[in-house]
Each structure stands twice: as structure tokens, then as C-alpha cells.
Amino acid sequence: MYSAILLDHFEHPRNTGDLPEASVRVRVENPVCADVLELSLVVLDGKIDDIRFKAKGCVPCVACASLLSELVRGRLIGEVTVTEAELVNGLGGLPPASTHAAQLALDAFKKAQLEAARIKISAARND
Numbered sequence: 001m002y003s004a005i006l007l008d009h010f011e012h013p014r015n016t017g018d019l020p021e022a023s024v025r026v027r028v029e030n031p032v033c034a035d036v037l038e039l040s041l042v043v044l045d046g047k048i049d050d051i052r053f054k055a056k057g058c059v060p061c062v063a064c065a066s067l068l069s070e071l072v073r074g075r076l077i078g079e080v081t082v083t084e085a086e087l088v089n090g091l092g093g094l095p096p097a098s099t100h101a102a103q104l105a106l107d108a109f110k111k112a113q114l115e116a117a118r119i120k121i122s123a124a125r126n127d
């Protein structure tokens with residue numbers, strides 16, 4: 001049902017955990033199957049210096065968050081875009097019932113991007 005790549009991300013998730021020094025922290029939930037995903041990011045000069053995730057949810061939810069963290073790490077938070085197709089293809093395919101997992105990871109990252117932009121604007125105002 002799941003690809004070998006997807007199962008590898010689930011069994012050996014990349015970048016799990018929490019960053020106490022995170023500059024951006026977000027949490028999203030998916031009521032469909034009660035997935036909860038938290039991202040913490042350290043952003044330095046606009047670049048995602050480090051990213052960690054904590055996921056409580058289904059197998060593809062963990063795998064999507066794991067792949068997402070790899071795709072965005074080291075990139076500019078204001079510029080990087082990840083698509084659902086990139087996640088699905090990068091995991092060797094997702095069962096149709098599991099596309100919500102890709103969406104959840106993308107929603108979380110979008111929220112982190114908005115939060116990073118908001119922090120930047122308020123920091124500029126305080127200068």
C-alpha cells in the first residue's frame with residue numbers, strides 16, 4: 001500500500017524533534033484523521049538554518065513532514081515553494097486516501113512562512 005521510500009521516511013524520519021531556539025513555531029491539525037504536526041524553524045538571514053518537526057498522526061503524515069523538512073532545509077524561507085506533486089513523487093506515490101498528509105505538511109510550512117514574514121515585518125517596525 002505504501003512505497004518503500006515512504007516507509008523509510010516513516011521508520012527513519014529526518015529532522016524530528018524540537019528546536020528550543022526556534023525563531024518560528026507552528027502547529028496544524030487535520031481533523032480528518034486527527035493528525036497534529038508541529039514545525040520549529042531557526043531562520044538566519046532569511047535562510048532556514050534548521051528545521052524540526054513533531055508529528056502525531058498517520059504513516060504518510062510523518063513521511064510527508066520528513067520529506068518536507070529535507071526539501072526546505074537550507075533554502076530561503078521567503079522564496080522556497082514545495083508542491084503537493086513534489087511530496088507525492090518524492091515519496092514514490094501516495095494512496096489517494098493519503099493526500100491529506102501532503103496537504104497538512106504544506107499547510108504547516110505555509111503557516112511557518114507567513115509567521116516568518118510577520119516576524120520580519122514587526123522587527124522592521126521596531127528598528
Ligand SMILES: [Zn+2]
Nearest residue numbers: 033035058061
Ligand atoms: Zn492522516
